[in-house]
Amino acid sequence: MIKVLVVMTGRSYQLATELPAELELAEDARLADALAAIERVLPEGESLPASCLVAVAGFHLGTVARHDNPELKDGQELVLIAPVAGG
Amino acid sequence: MSSDSQPLTAEQQQRYARQLGPGVLTPAGQARLQNATVLVSRVGGMGGPAALMMAMAGVGRIIIAHGGELISPDLNRQVLGHEEGLGKPRAEEFADYLRSMSSFIEVEAIDHEPDDQEAMELAARCDLICSCPPTFGERLRLNRVAVAAGIPLIDAAQWGMTGTLMVLQPPRSACLQCVYPEAPPFEEFFPVLGAISAATGSLAALEAVKILAGSGEPLYGKMLSYDGYRGLPNVISLSADPDCPCCSGAGQNE
Numbered sequence: 001m002i003k004v005l006v007v008m009t010g011r012s013y014q015l016a017t018e019l020p021a022e023l024e025l026a027e028d029a030r031l032a033d034a035l036a037a038i039e040r041v042l043p044e045g046e047s048l049p050a051s052c053l054v055a056v057a058g059f060h061l062g063t064v065a066r067h068d069n070p071e072l073k074d075g076q077e078l079v080l081i082a083p084v085a086g087g
Numbered sequence: 088m089s090s091d092s093q094p095l096t097a098e099q100q101q102r103y104a105r106q107l108g109p110g111v112l113t114p115a116g117q118a119r120l121q122n123a124t125v126l127v128s129r130v131g132g133m134g135g136p137a138a139l140m141m142a143m144a145g146v147g148r149i150i151i152a153h154g155g156e157l158i159s160p161d162l163n164r165q166v167l168g169h170e171e172g173l174g175k176p177r178a179e180e181f182a183d184y185l186r187s188m189s190s191f192i193e194v195e196a197i198d199h200e201p202d203d204q205e206a207m208e209l210a211a212r213c214d215l216i217c218s219c220p221p222t223f224g225e226r227l228r229l230n231r232v233a234v235a236a237g238i239p240l241i242d243a244a245q246w247g248m249t250g251t252l253m254v255l256q257p258p259r260s261a262c263l264q265c266v267y268p269e270a271p272p273f274e275e276f277f278p279v280l281g282a283i284s285a286a287t288g289s290l291a292a293l294e295a296v297k298i299l300a301g302s303g304e305p306l307y308g309k310m311l312s313y314d315g316y317r318g319l320p321n322v323i324s325l326s327a328d329p330d331c332p333c334c335s336g337a338g339q340n341e
Contacts, residue, residue, distance in 0.1 A: 009314040009321060011246045016317070051271035053310070055323040060261075060310070062326070066268065079321055081312055083271040084246035086132065086221045086279050 002027060002074035004034055011049065011082035018043050023078075030069045031056060034078055053081040094118060099191055103145055116300030117145060121191070123299040124148040126209050127217040128201070128229055130181050132164035132284030133243045133250075133291065134219030139166060140292030141217075142185045142192055146299065149185060150209060152197040153177045164281030200225060203232075210236035214299060217291050218242045218263075221277070223270035227333075230255070230263035234334045239298050239305075243291040247278045248315035250287030252306065253325065254294050257337035260308030261327040265334065283315045 004023045008016040023037050031054065039047060050065035057076045061068040064080075072078075095103070095118055106112050112120070123146050127138045130151045138149055157168045157177050167181035182196035200220070201209055210216060210232035218229040218240055226242060233240035239256040242263055255262050290311070297303040312321045329335060 007319065007321060009312050009319065010249055010251065013247065013249050013314050013316050016314075049271065051267055051269060053266065053323075058323055060266070060323050060325045063268070079323060081251065081310065081321075081323070083223070083267060084244040084249060084251055085223055085226065085271070085273070086245045086277050086284075 001025065002029060002072060004029075004072050005075070005077040006034075006038065006080070007077060008080045008082075010052070010080075011084045013082075015042060015046060018046075025072065029072050031061065031067060031072060031078075032069050034072060035064060038080075048080065049082050051083050053079075053083070055079040055081070093121070095121070099145070102189075102191065106144065112296075112300050112302050116302050120145045120296065120300050121147040123214045124150065124212055125215050125217060125295060125299070126150045126152065126213045126229075127219065128152045128206075128225065129220040130165075130167060130177070131161065131219065131221075132279060132281060133245055133288035134217065135165050135167040135181065136285040136288030137217050137219060137243065137291040137295070138181070138185055139188065140289050141295055142188050142194070144292065144296050145189070145191060146295070147191070148193045148195070150195040150197065150213070151178060151182060151185070152199070152201055152209075153181060154199045164279060164284040166281075166285060201228075203228060206232045207235065210238060213238060215239045215241065215295055217295055219244075219288065219291070222273050223267060224273070227263060227267070227270060231333055234262050234337050237337070239307075241291045241294050243287045245279050245284050245287050248280050248283050249313065250283045250315070251310055251312045252287055252290050252294070253310045254298075254306040254308070255325075256307060257327065257334035261325040262331060262334035262337070265328040265331045266310070266325055268328065268331075280315070283313070286313070286315075
């Protein structure tokens with residue numbers, strides 16, 4: 001098993017209080033597996049926005065709807081940034 | 088930006104004395120600021136502090152765009168407004184405030200959201216765009232014209248107690264459309280606290296000053312986010328989309 005740190009920020013930061021600070025995943029887990037694991041622990045009726053940015057180890061990999069799908073490594077940080085706007 | 092920058096006057100040297108020195112600005116950099124033109128689109132919670140900090144730093148020409156009249160709920164964050172301005176058009180009120188802060192700069196006020204054509208014409212006159220609108224439609228428009236004009240775009244955004252900041256200029260970085268290939272939905276009544284607006288806007292001004300003056304290391308190609316709810320900063324490196332319909336050809340004619 002590997003452990004991946006999870007940081008959620010941006011528009012949905014208040015959801016982060018419902019999330020575990022880290023996910024335990026299979027050795028060969030990929031980014032999509034981590035996102036699916038997060039969706040499973042979100043409060044009922046909540047989901048990650050399709051346009052939520054996804055970054056692993058400090059590098060942007062796309063959005064929840066469209067992203068690269070690398071294999072994750074133990075100890076990496078997964079950052080989710082839901083889009084914000086406002087003047 | 089004019090290449091034949093005029094030297095600073097004695098009055099300007101006095102005004103900017105506290106920001107001239109090692110690790111800040113050089114006299115030549117200050118003169119470059121004086122000769123620079125910046126568009127700040129929407130000068131509310133973030134764009135207002137951004138424009139104010141640029142005015143005080145000595146950016147020579149600031150064009151602000153903001154429609155509508157000032158209303159009471161604006162005054163939790165729109166630092167260029169005040170109670171006596173309630174009900175008055177924001178653009179001119181805010182421009183007057185900026186002018187009152189410095190006689191060394193010029194401020195142009197546009198009382199509406201520029202459309203595609205006007206935004207393109209404005210970009211052609213500017214050295215940098217500071218994008219602070221509440222809609223992704225406007226942000227992506229400013230991104231398109233910045234890419235077309237080959238100038239940096241600083242995108243500042245906020246929600247609640249969180250703020251994000253990106254500095255973008257293809258081909259040295261992604262553009263906003265690389266980051267958001269599909270515009271996220273618009274949320275008309277979003278919550279926001281003025282402290283995060285001002286912090287994000289001030290950081291946008293800092294990046295603008297660094298770029299225009301040629302000082303420091305601008306945040307090109309990165310997104311800085313600050314989750315004020317939990318006090319968590321984060322920086323990620325943004326990836327350019329090689330097939331981006333907006334910027335994939337940027338720089339090819341340079």
